[in-house]
Amino acid sequence: MSIQKITVAGGGVLGSQIALQSAYKGFDVTLWLRSEGSIERTRPKLERLRGIYKQALEALKDDPSAFCHGLTDSPDVPIEELDQLIEQVGIAFDGLTLTISSQEAFGDADLVIEAIAEVIDEKETFYSSIRNLLPERTILCTNSSTLLPSAMASFTGRPDRFLALHFANNIWKQNTAEVMGTAQTSPESYQVVVEFARAIGMIPLELRKEQSGYLLNSMLVPFLSAAEALLANDVADVEAIDAAWTLGTGAPLGPFRILDIVGLTTAYNIVAASPAAQEPGSTAARIAAMLKQRIDEGKTGINAGEGFYKYQ
Numbered sequence: 001m002s003i004q005k006i007t008v009a010g011g012g013v014l015g016s017q018i019a020l021q022s023a024y025k026g027f028d029v030t031l032w033l034r035s036e037g038s039i040e041r042t043r044p045k046l047e048r049l050r051g052i053y054k055q056a057l058e059a060l061k062d063d064p065s066a067f068c069h070g071l072t073d074s075p076d077v078p079i080e081e082l083d084q085l086i087e088q089v090g091i092a093f094d095g096l097t098l099t100i101s102s103q104e105a106f107g108d109a110d111l112v113i114e115a116i117a118e119v120i121d122e123k124e125t126f127y128s129s130i131r132n133l134l135p136e137r138t139i140l141c142t143n144s145s146t147l148l149p150s151a152m153a154s155f156t157g158r159p160d161r162f163l164a165l166h167f168a169n170n171i172w173k174q175n176t177a178e179v180m181g182t183a184q185t186s187p188e189s190y191q192v193v194v195e196f197a198r199a200i201g202m203i204p205l206e207l208r209k210e211q212s213g214y215l216l217n218s219m220l221v222p223f224l225s226a227a228e229a230l231l232a233n234d235v236a237d238v239e240a241i242d243a244a245w246t247l248g249t250g251a252p253l254g255p256f257r258i259l260d261i262v263g264l265t266t267a268y269n270i271v272a273a274s275p276a277a278q279e280p281g282s283t284a285a286r287i288a289a290m291l292k293q294r295i296d297e298g299k300t301g302i303n304a305g306e307g308f309y310k311y312q
């Protein structure tokens, strides 16, 4: 099956990125938003992304380290080609259709990527509202970070053409796309989505079965938790724990640098939701208290200028 018409539902952090990236790679993209207000909130996000894409391509003219994996195949691109790509960013941006009409968005889509709020009831309402509008051929993907697609498959009315396509934030740079089906997803739909991910400049990472947290978070969350436990139990300080990791493995960032990027609020939400954190005196409770104290001081990570480290 050939995919050409993409509809992205939701124009938030991820929806706006997926839409512009797909259009940049030549797909016909419609962004479906639930209200006129949401359209007005999405436009500036797209404008900002257009600026980022253009700047990154411009910077690559004299700095190979500006290479973004999702924008060009290699850092080594002739200047004339970069100029064409910069033009392509403008063409992609101008070609995006933003609509609140479900008929327009879903009535003729080859592929729908859902990137609305991470709330199962809202996902159910959304899928139920579009299932009868979609053509037979349409493949549906969720970008959900924490909900398994099997928990939503029944809402869609097409479990064989439903799977997860999970992007990382900043997809023009962090260009992984984790592809995860359910037991009901057909191999054909899965393969079409893998090819689509590749066609929009992503590296498709194929999961053979459902896994909460996909690949990255299945490794990252326990790793960061182990580092938090070392600190909360006063085994060593932030710098020593990070140095053990960076010097010991050659990795560029230690766990606390990574936590500053992820944001301490997200880290807190993850640990606070665990049953162990409800037990006073447990390591999880100590981690939650340590993170909460920093959050209360406004030290929520790199975006706030300070987390475990201070930033300019």
Ligand SMILES: NC(=O)c1ccc[n+]([C@@H]2O[C@H](COP(=O)([O-])OP(=O)(O)OC[C@H]3O[C@@H](n4cnc5c(N)ncnc54)[C@H](O)[C@@H]3O)[C@@H](O)[C@H]2O)c1
Pocket (backbone or CB within 6 Å): 009, 010, 011, 012, 013, 014, 015, 033, 034, 038, 114, 115, 116, 117, 118, 122, 123, 126, 143, 144, 145, 146, 166, 167, 168, 169
């Ligand atoms: N932010 C990330 O780093 C990230 C990374 C990977 C995946 N995701 C996933 O992508 C999805 C969207 O996340 P986000 O960070 O872009 O969220 P966001 O809050 O930035 O954007 C959500 C968008 O969906 C719209 N929306 C919210 N509820 C809706 C509803 N009930 N019906 C229709 N539209 C609705 C909002 O108006 C907004 O345009 C989530 O499933 C999230 O788990 C997020």
